[in-house]
Amino acid sequence: MNLINAITSQTQLPQKSVVNTIKLLNEDCSISFISRYRKELTGNLDEVQIAEIVKLKEEFEALEKRKITILKALEEQEVLTAELQKKIEEATNMIALEDLYLPFKKKRKTKADTARENGLEPLAKILMAQTRCMSSSEISALASKYVKGEINSEDEALEGARHIMAEWINERTDIRNMLRKQLERFAAISTKVVKKMTDDAVPAEWREKAQKFRDYFDWSESLNRIPSHRLLAILRASSEGFIRIKIDIDDERAVSRIEDRIIKTNDAASQQIKLAINDSYKRLLFPALSNEALSVAKEKADGTAINVFAKNLKQLLLGSPLGEKRVLAIDPGFRTGCKVVCLDAQGGLEHNETIYPHAPKNDTKGAIKKISSLADAYKIEAIAIGNGTASRETEQFIKRIQFKNPVQVFVVSEAGASIYSASKIARDEFPQYDVTVRGAVSIGRRLQDPLAELVKIDAKSIGVGQYQHDVDQTKLKSALDTTVELCVNAVGVNINTASVPLLSYVSGIGPKLAENIVNYREENGAFLSRQAIKNVPRLGGKAFEQAAGFLRIKNAENKLDDSSVHPESYAVVSKMAKDENVKISELIGNKTLLQQINLEKYTSEKIGLPTLKDIIDELEKPGLDIREEAKVFTFNQNIKTITDLQAGQLLPGIVNNITNFGCFVDIGIKESGLIHVSNMADKFVSDVNEHVHLHQQIIVKVLDIDVDRKRIQLKLHK
Numbered sequence: 146m147n148l149i150n151a152i153t154s155q156t157q158l159p160q161k162s163v164v165n166t167i168k169l170l171n172e173d174c175s176i177s178f179i180s181r182y183r184k185e186l187t188g189n190l191d192e193v194q195i196a197e198i199v200k201l202k203e204e205f206e207a208l209e210k211r212k213i214t215i216l217k218a219l220e221e222q223e224v225l226t227a228e229l230q231k232k233i234e235e236a237t238n239m240i241a242l243e244d245l246y247l248p249f250k251k252k253r254k255t256k257a258d259t260a261r262e263n264g265l266e267p268l269a270k271i272l273m274a275q276t277r278c279m280s281s282s283e284i285s286a287l288a289s290k291y292v293k294g295e296i297n298s299e300d301e302a303l304e305g306a307r308h309i310m311a312e313w314i315n316e317r318t319d320i321r322n323m324l325r326k327q328l329e330r331f332a333a334i335s336t337k338v339v340k341k342m343t344d345d346a347v348p349a350e351w352r353e354k355a356q357k358f359r360d361y362f363d364w365s366e367s368l369n370r371i372p373s374h375r376l377l378a379i380l381r382a383s384s385e386g387f388i389r390i391k392i393d394i395d396d397e398r399a400v401s402r403i404e405d406r407i408i409k410t411n412d413a414a415s416q417q418i419k420l421a422i423n424d425s426y427k428r429l430l431f432p433a434l435s436n437e438a439l440s441v442a443k444e445k446a447d448g449t450a451i452n453v454f455a456k457n458l459k460q461l462l463l464g465s466p467l468g469e470k471r472v473l474a475i476d477p478g479f480r481t482g483c484k485v486v487c488l489d490a491q492g493g494l495e496h497n498e499t500i501y502p503h504a505p506k507n508d509t510k511g512a513i514k515k516i517s518s519l520a521d522a523y524k525i526e527a528i529a530i531g532n533g534t535a536s537r538e539t540e541q542f543i544k545r546i547q548f549k550n551p552v553q554v555f556v557v558s559e560a561g562a563s564i565y566s567a568s569k570i571a572r573d574e575f576p577q578y579d580v581t582v583r584g585a586v587s588i589g590r591r592l593q594d595p596l597a598e599l600v601k602i603d604a605k606s607i608g609v610g611q612y613q614h615d616v617d618q619t620k621l622k623s624a625l626d627t628t629v630e631l632c633v634n635a636v637g638v639n640i641n642t643a644s645v646p647l648l649s650y651v652s653g654i655g656p657k658l659a660e661n662i663v664n665y666r667e668e669n670g671a672f673l674s675r676q677a678i679k680n681v682p683r684l685g686g687k688a689f690e691q692a693a694g695f696l697r698i699k700n701a702e703n704k705l706d707d708s709s710v711h712p713e714s715y716a717v718v719s720k721m722a723k724d725e726n727v728k729i730s731e732l733i734g735n736k737t738l739l740q741q742i743n744l745e746k747y748t749s750e751k752i753g754l755p756t757l758k759d760i761i762d763e764l765e766k767p768g769l770d771i772r773e774e775a776k777v778f779t780f781n782q783n784i785k786t787i788t789d790l791q792a793g794q795l796l797p798g799i800v801n802n803i804t805n806f807g808c809f810v811d812i813g814i815k816e817s818g819l820i821h822v823s824n825m826a827d828k829f830v831s832d833v834n835e836h837v838h839l840h841q842q843i844i845v846k847v848l849d850i851d852v853d854r855k856r857i858q859l860k861l862h863k
Contacts, residue, residue: 151237152201162188166198175652176627177634178691182711184755192631208239215246224249240325240437241318248316257312260305263295268302269309278412303417310418311425315433320403324430327399328392328438329369336379336388338362358382368392368438373446374806377612380443392435400426447616449805454613454621455628457803458604460839462632464595465775467555470526473519474589475543476559476581477535479503485516486585487523491642492593494575495523497582502542503535513546520548528552529592531559531585537785537813553777555592558801558840561602562587570601570646592775596636600629601646611804633695635771637709640678640696641671653691658684672698675706697768704730708767710760717747718760736765778842780813787816787852794847795862800837808837810845810859818857820845825861836861 152163165186169179176199180192187195212233219225219233229245236242260266268291272284279287288299288306296302314320338355361379371379382388403422408415469490476484483503487496496519502512519525530539536556543554565571566583575583590598604625605613613621633650640648640662648659658681665681672678675693694711701707705715721742722729732738744757781796783789798810801817807825809817820837822830830836837843849858 148202148205151205152198155201156194156197158190158194158198159188162190163198166190166195167202170199170202173687173691175630175634175691177631177652177695181634181709181759182694182713182756184759185751185753189755196627208236208242211239211242212236215242219246219249222249244318244321255312256305256308260308263291263305264293265291265296265302265305266309267291269306269313272306272414272417273310273313275409275414275418278410279414281413284413284417307417307421307424310421311429314403314407314422314425315429317406320406321430321434323402323406324399324434325438327394327402328434331394332368332435332438333365333393334368334371334376334379334439334442335365335391335393336361336363336382337391338388339386354385355382355387358385358387361388368442371442372806373449374611374804376442376446377450377615381612381615390439392439394435396426396431399431403430444617447620450612450616451621451624453611453803453805455624456834457839458607458625458628459632460803460834461607462596462599462629463636463772464840465773466594466596466770467527467553467592467775468594470593471524472527472529472589472592473516473523473525474529474531474557474585474592475539476531476562476585476588477533477539479535480505481581482506483512483535483539484581484585485519486582486589487519487525488586488589488593489523490593492586492590492597494578494582494586497578497585499581503538509542512542516543516546517548520546520550520552524550525552527592528554529557529589530554531562531588532556532811533559537780540780541782555775555777556780557588557591559584559588561599561606562591564606565598565602568601570644574644596632596772597644597647600633600650601644604629611802637695637697637768639699641666641699651692651695653688658688674698674701674703675712704733704767708733709763714752714756714760717752717757718764720747733764733767739764776842784813786814787850787855787857789814790847790850790857792847792849796845796847798843798845798859800839800841800843803833803837803839805833808833810843812845812857812859816855816857818845818847818859820859820861824848824859 148167149160149163152158152167153160156163165183165188166179169183169186174183176192176195179187180190180195184190190198216225216230216233219229232245233242236245260269268288271287284303285299288302291302291305292299296305358378358381361382364379366375379388379390383390400422403426404419407422408418471490472488474486474488478484482499482501484499485497486494489495498515500512500515501508520528528543530536530543540554540556562584563580565587566580571580571583571587575586587598587601599607605621630650630652633647634652638647638651645656645659645663648654648662649656651659654662661681661683662678666672669680675696675698678684678693678696679689690713694709697708698706703715705712705718710718718729718732722732724746725732725738725742727735727738739761742761744754744761747757748754778799779797784794784796796812798812798818800808801811802809807819807821809819811817822833825833825836844862845859846862847857848860851857
């Protein structure tokens, strides 16, 4: 099966769409570019469909690469037959491919290898052939012929022959596939606490860490039904040494099915084969295939967790921006004080200092005076307060201040701010300031533009999703990088203010070109047009084609330079304006006039109705930010700790994490509450994201409080 057929069979997408998408991908076009500017070629495929093609393409190419390696190895061993080569070339997945290679794979010396060296393979072949019924005495007489050298008895000869037969059985593809199906349908995963948990000598600290996994001290469940979050929790508990994992199926049934495939007679030879089957099953087949089943389950759990993480990250990155407003940001603290910074409308640092409104210094009056004077001096329009330690107290303190001009107060997530403040990016941005100043700046900038600030932080450190350190890190990074890139390009980037990290996610740019753009900007001043972008060193025609539509030039002479209309389509817009006898600037925003344009008139081989409709939509509202505006939010001021909660209370909250079993909600205290999927709606919930989204402001009802375990059960209040 070739690449195109493999993808169309799995996606059910039109072959033409797949062919053209593959061609564009091979030309190094990005998903964002293809989905936005090549709709005619792809048949209007969206980002999700194109991303799926990318994934399947990578899997197919990895499979083909492995086939080449295996075929080369078999040729070198001089064991490659035409039949084997055909089977290898037709293998459709990695498991089937590795099964074919298993008999020839170089491995450590086995019991079967030793038996072969002792000349026992002919005996194994005779027993396995089952060409005639054999009595015990005949088997004994046959085995006696092989008692020589290292073989000292008939029993040793038969044992060696069984080792060889066990290996043959293990290498049979049909038997391995049969057992895989048994494991897939009937395998159970069970866990037991390690013995030392009950040992008085175990340190209290170790015991305390183990308590968060106590649900799995004695647990059993179907492997094919276990939710991803539970499997990942179990695997982490096992890796940390708190529990032991066991995979089980009905061994007797499995062995019986193997016997049905192999045994043809009922004699002494068949008894030897039965012993070989049992040995093969217990020593070779089940250990390997149960591990494989657990690995497959882990891979599926990883996929689910990564998908949840990517969805959360997308919602976080596309969080509501305050926009270009002057912000005073506070990184709250008690003993060390609250770090305060003042930022201009573009996020530039204008001032920083520390105030001490809380214990132990309690300089509330001095802090109020200082914040008031800073708000006046820097014409502050909004205050951003980090949601970490002392956040609630700082918010209450700020709201006591009577400002001369209206000032909005926001509580902002600090997740990952400490990672950023200690990073090379932060050091390069603020070499003369310490981590506390950098952290406060990050909090303020997150309010102004979450996307522009959060791209500077490793996505894993942002604090959304579950078990991000336990899943496949390569797949996680790929998924998160793709998510960030799609978000950045969906919003668009002001090339004259964007940082290197933000520019690096623009389609066709990357880290090196992003540095070149910023360096060119610093040396030559702001870009005045999209065409000027071509002057950046090493930014060639292909990179410009990929990036131009996503880069914005504010206040450009050509108004299209501040839109998502690609430069390659400027000519068609000019023709529209000319035909309507208006300037392009008069066409932009004129919804009535734009709706009257007959798009069929402007179609060509390169541009069709999908792209033309996109152009009209953009001209109606050029540069429209797809993100919602930031909204002020206030927690219940009477709830300060978990002990203040009571069942039945209705509280305002903010969704701060989403999993596949529910969502966590910040209700203004240290502990987040959980809305389980069963408490999210009065019907079955298949996708949590259909009911809530990250950073959504909601009302919740308190169902249950477990103070000892610091767990809060909530219900979504409609």
